[in-house]
Amino acid sequence: MTNPDLQDQQRESWGSKAGVILAVAGSAVGLGNFLRFPGTAVNNGGGAFMVPYIISFLVLGIPIVWCEWTMGRLGGRYGQNNGAGILYAIWRKAPAKGIGALTLLVPIVVYMYYVLLEALCLRYSIAYFTGGFDAHIGTAVEGLTRGTSEYNEAVAGASVGYAMEQFALKENGAMYSSSMFWYVITCFIVNFIIIYRGVTRGIETFCKFAMPLLIGCAVIVLVRVLTLDNIGTGLGFMWNPKWELLKNPEVWMRAAGQIFFSLSVGFGLILCYSSYLKPSDDVVLTSLSASSANEFCEVVLGGLIVVPAAFLFLGSSHTPESTFQVGFFTVPAIMHLMPFGGNFFGGMWFGLLFLAAVTSSLSMLQPAIAFLEDGFGLRRPASVTLLAIITAAGASLVMYFSINAQALDFTDFACEFMMIVAGLAQVLIFGWVIGAQRGVAEANRGSDFKLPRFMPVMVKYVTPSFLIIVLVLWCTYNAPDRIRSMSPEFKGIEAALTMQFPDEFDGTDGPEKKIARVREIKAKPASARPEWYTKPNEETKTKIADARLNANIARFSIVGVGLLFIIITAAIDIACRNRIGATIAHAEHTQNLLEA
Amino acid sequence: MQSHVAPIEILATLMLADESASEITGLTTGGWAMMLGSILLVTSLCVFCISRIFSESKPSEHHHVPLDIDTDKKF
Numbered sequence: 001m002t003n004p005d006l007q008d009q010q011r012e013s014w015g016s017k018a019g020v021i022l023a024v025a026g027s028a029v030g031l032g033n034f035l036r037f038p039g040t041a042v043n044n045g046g047g048a049f050m051v052p053y054i055i056s057f058l059v060l061g062i063p064i065v066w067c068e069w070t071m072g073r074l075g076g077r078y079g080q081n082n083g084a085g086i087l088y089a090i091w092r093k094a095p096a097k098g099i100g101a102l103t104l105l106v107p108i109v110v111y112m113y114y115v116l117l118e119a120l121c122l123r124y125s126i127a128y129f130t131g132g133f134d135a136h137i138g139t140a141v142e143g144l145t146r147g148t149s150e151y152n153e154a155v156a157g158a159s160v161g162y163a164m165e166q167f168a169l170k171e172n173g174a175m176y177s178s179s180m181f182w183y184v185i186t187c188f189i190v191n192f193i194i195i196y197r198g199v200t201r202g203i204e205t206f207c208k209f210a211m212p213l214l215i216g217c218a219v220i221v222l223v224r225v226l227t228l229d230n231i232g233t234g235l236g237f238m239w240n241p242k243w244e245l246l247k248n249p250e251v252w253m254r255a256a257g258q259i260f261f262s263l264s265v266g267f268g269l270i271l272c273y274s275s276y277l278k279p280s281d282d283v284v285l286t287s288l289s290a291s292s293a294n295e296f297c298e299v300v301l302g303g304l305i306v307v308p309a310a311f312l313f314l315g316s317s318h319t320p321e322s323t324f325q326v327g328f329f330t331v332p333a334i335m336h337l338m339p340f341g342g343n344f345f346g347g348m349w350f351g352l353l354f355l356a357a358v359t360s361s362l363s364m365l366q367p368a369i370a371f372l373e374d375g376f377g378l379r380r381p382a383s384v385t386l387l388a389i390i391t392a393a394g395a396s397l398v399m400y401f402s403i404n405a406q407a408l409d410f411t412d413f414a415c416e417f418m419m420i421v422a423g424l425a426q427v428l429i430f431g432w433v434i435g436a437q438r439g440v441a442e443a444n445r446g447s448d449f450k451l452p453r454f455m456p457v458m459v460k461y462v463t464p465s466f467l468i469i470v471l472v473l474w475c476t477y478n479a480p481d482r483i484r485s486m487s488p489e490f491k492g493i494e495a496a497l498t499m500q501f502p503d504e505f506d507g508t509d510g511p512e513k514k515i516a517r518v519r520e521i522k523a524k525p526a527s528a529r530p531e532w533y534t535k536p537n538e539e540t541k542t543k544i545a546d547a548r549l550n551a552n553i554a555r556f557s558i559v560g561v562g563l564l565f566i567i568i569t570a571a572i573d574i575a576c577r578n579r580i581g582a583t584i585a586h587a588e589h590t591q592n593l594l595e596a
Numbered sequence: 597m598q599s600h601v602a603p604i605e606i607l608a609t610l611m612l613a614d615e616s617a618s619e620i621t622g623l624t625t626g627g628w629a630m631m632l633g634s635i636l637l638v639t640s641l642c643v644f645c646i647s648r649i650f651s652e653s654k655p656s657e658h659h660h661v662p663l664d665i666d667t668d669k670k671f
Contacts, residue, residue, distance in 0.1 A: 050634045
């Protein structure tokens with residue numbers, strides 16, 4: 001029998017405090033900070049958005065981060081570095097295996113599409129530095145004068161076209177025959193080489209170099225943006241508060257969602273990374289530092305670059321909420337339009353996004369690697385190879401079903417839901433299974449400063465209640481549209497209706513009117529349906545077929561994620577009955593002996 | 597995270613200008629307050645954390661609770 005603390009010394013652990021902070025900050029800082037935050041903020045109240053955002057950070061973000069770090073370090077003492085093993089060590093009940101499955105499933109599934117975005121960032125960075133993007137835009141702006149609105153609009157249009165071509169948004173399977181395929185392969189190789197090297201030599205070493213470089217690049221781009229003529233109008237568009245929007249619950253839900261996804265809570269990443277801490281390492285200050293670094297990147301760097309520059313060059317219509325649209329439709333255009341060194345700053349911008357994506361990707365792979373090693377005793381080459389095969393299979397499907405990025409969009413939707421559920425479950429385990437008082441005492445062990453006295457009440461009642469409200473609002477606002485999108489019949493009728501009456505559903509109440517009309521047609525028996533749907537012309541027939549295919553891809557994506565959840569849960573069950581269970585029992589036995 | 601890619605029709609909507617936004621000429625007082633307040637808050641938190649980490653004082657793991665020595669003295 002060995003002391004679990006001695007076991008810790010034999011296991012991998014972080015080399016330094018700065019290393020773990022940069023690694024965790026690197027996992028949290030990703031495309032969402034630089035692209036999703038500004039789009040969400042400007043579309044949900046501008047400066048006023050910061051009120052629910054900061055409240056969410058204090059009530060939701062920080063307490064969950066502290067809970068996850070504490071549970072992760074605790075799990076590490078039981079020889080567990082994966083979310084499933086950590087949660088099972090804390091709560092020896094069947095639901096812990098299901099929640100643990102979410103902490104493994106979400107990172108794996110997110111990685112399957114995130115690696116494509118990572119590859120796209122690399123593609124754009126190289127295209128800027130080598131002039132490839134300029135060459136593409138050049139043909140679209142022939143004969144137009146630089147600085148005119150026609151020129152800017154032509155650049156914006158060409159930028160959208162370029163993104164569609166790169167990401168094969170118009171045709172399934174087209175990405176396999178484009179250069180993007182090789183960029184994806186390159187990103188896969190880079191990620192797996194780093195992850196193969198382990199926590200200290202791989203992840204920590206890379207993040208120690210990548211994070212300062214990333215922030216440095218972002219500061220250079222920020223300085224360039226803030227020195228643009230009339231940048232005040234862009235800043236005004238981003239930051240002038242629209243207080244009236246605070247009455248809308250959706251704005252509060254978006255703010256809470258942004259905090260949740262930005263800090264990477266509920267993922268299982270923090271559980272995994274913090275389990276590599278030593279039992280007496282600080283978690284309170286370390287986690288707060290990683291979170292504050294993430295917030296700095298998001299609010300200061302993300303909030304001052306993209307939207308102000310986009311408004312300045314392209315007007316307000318080019319700041320959609322979607323990460324993909326902001327990042328790959330709007331930003332490439334504004335980098336091209338930026339006077340003096342647009343290509344250099346564009347290359348640097350996408351280079352920093354690439355680094356941010358790599359650091360995030362690493363954190364998505366590590367929990368599964370840790371599970372394969374902790375749960376089945378695999379050695380590093382075997383665990384890395386197995387995970388590479390699994391993620392490559394998933395990513396190849398997401399790559400193939402690239403039309404409208406439907407597969408990516410729906411797996412993302414499923415992951416968001418699972419993240420909120422997993423986050424809620426983890427806070428409940430901390431507050432009610434470990435016990436809020438005991439949990440806070442555990443967090444304070446070895447901490448640089450103590451948690452506030454109100455923290456037990458916060459993690460037991462306030463944060464879970466807030467999360468339940470977020471979950472209900474999230475389902476209310478997002479789920480109905482997604483469920484409709486998975487019905488081939490609904491989408492088919494909708495496509496035919498749009499073709500038949502292109503102008504009828506304009507205006508703010510257009511979508512509701514369209515949904516009501518589709519439902520009305522759908523309720524009729526086949527013989528009573530309008531002829532333009534039952535006997536469509538060729539063009540309408542194609543649109544209906546495309547819409548049905550999209551709905552089927554959406555269904556397939558959700559079913560695929562569900563199947564993967566079942567497989568992972570079964571694997572966790574086997575591991576918990578065998579190796580994980582034995583390791584935990586061994587650690588407990590040793591601890592009891594020591595106490596005796 | 598979250599990439600919600602809209603259909604190809606996004607091209608058309610992207611080209612539509614929002615009239616109300618054209619009235620923006622710069623930061624209002626509220627805009628300045630929210631921007632600087634947010635930046636200040638986040639930066640202060642960051643600086644606080646970095647200063648604590650790199651401060652020379654050792655973490656409390658080395659500052660054990662004072663020994664509770666019973667000297668048998670009655671006050």
